[in-house]
Amino acid sequence: xxxxxxxxxxxxxxxxxxxxxxxxxxxxxxxYTMNWVRQAPGKGLEWVSSISGGTTYIxxxxxxxxxxxxxxxxxxxxxxxxxxxxxAEDTAVYxxxxxxxxxxxDYFAMDVWGQGTTVTVSS
Amino acid sequence: EIVLTQSPGTLSLSPGERATLSCRAxxxxxxxxxxxxxxxxxxxxxxxxxxxxxxATGIPDRFSGSGSETDFTLTISRLEPEDFAVYYCQxxxxxxxxxxxxxxxxxx
Numbered sequence: 001x002x003x004x005x006x007x008x009x010x011x012x013x014x015x016x017x018x019x020x021x022x023x024x025x026x027x028x029x030x031x032y033t034m035n036w037v038r039q040a041p042g043k044g045l046e047w048v049s050s051i052s053g054g055t056t057y058i059x060x061x062x063x064x065x066x067x068x069x070x071x072x073x074x075x076x077x078x079x080x081x082x083x084x085x086x087x088a089e090d091t092a093v094y095x096x097x098x099x100x101x102x103x104x105x106d107y108f109a110m111d112v113w114g115q116g117t118t119v120t121v122s123s
Numbered sequence: 124e125i126v127l128t129q130s131p132g133t134l135s136l137s138p139g140e141r142a143t144l145s146c147r148a149x150x151x152x153x154x155x156x157x158x159x160x161x162x163x164x165x166x167x168x169x170x171x172x173x174x175x176x177x178x179a180t181g182i183p184d185r186f187s188g189s190g191s192e193t194d195f196t197l198t199i200s201r202l203e204p205e206d207f208a209v210y211y212c213q214x215x216x217x218x219x220x221x222x223x224x225x226x227x228x229x230x231x
């Protein structure tokens with residue numbers, strides 16, 4: 001079964017740091033670009049960051065650029081998001097999500113999502 | 124940054140009716156960069172449509188996507204009780220993804 005399981009969320013004080021993890025199973029992890037997407041309470045979806053399978057391509061949303069680092073360990077089938085200088089507005093459920101892969105066309109969509117891990121930034 | 128505007132914000136319909144959800148982009152979006160998701164309370168989003176019109180694996184054929192350039196539509200031909208949820212469109216451009224603000228489909 002294809003699965004993504006996030007962990008590492010929790011309560012952190014403003015200015016603090018946190019490292020989120022996402023464990024992948026059921027597919028060849030190294031062949032897929034992976035993403036982090038977040039959702040603040042009662043709000044919509046916001047893309048955070050992407051990393052290609054071989055880590056050649058890494059992108060960040062402007063809202064988090066300079067405050068987070070995406071990485072992956074293909075040997076461990078794991079994705080990470082290191083966040084620092086956290087603010088109240090970073091409070092959200094953080095999802096990891098797999099980008100669709102097709103043989104001919106480059107599609108930019110996310111076909112497998114984890115259940116999310118909750119980050120709360122509060123004093 | 125390309126902004127996606129979804130309409131209506133809330134759509135009230137009855138099971139069996141047809142739902143038409145709109146997603147308008149502030150700039151041209153390539154068809155292969157447009158996707159639609161469904162999200163139910165407490166759950167992760169689920170991919171419905173990618174490439175503007177291709178159904179994802181396991182998605183019933185009552186869901187269909189259409190459109191091009193700046194105007195895209197998600198149609199649910201005959202609503203089932205499990206279809207009442209929030210729907211998001213998403214695009215990719217300039218090395219980033221953006222989502223629309225969502226359309227809530229509620230039971231009338």
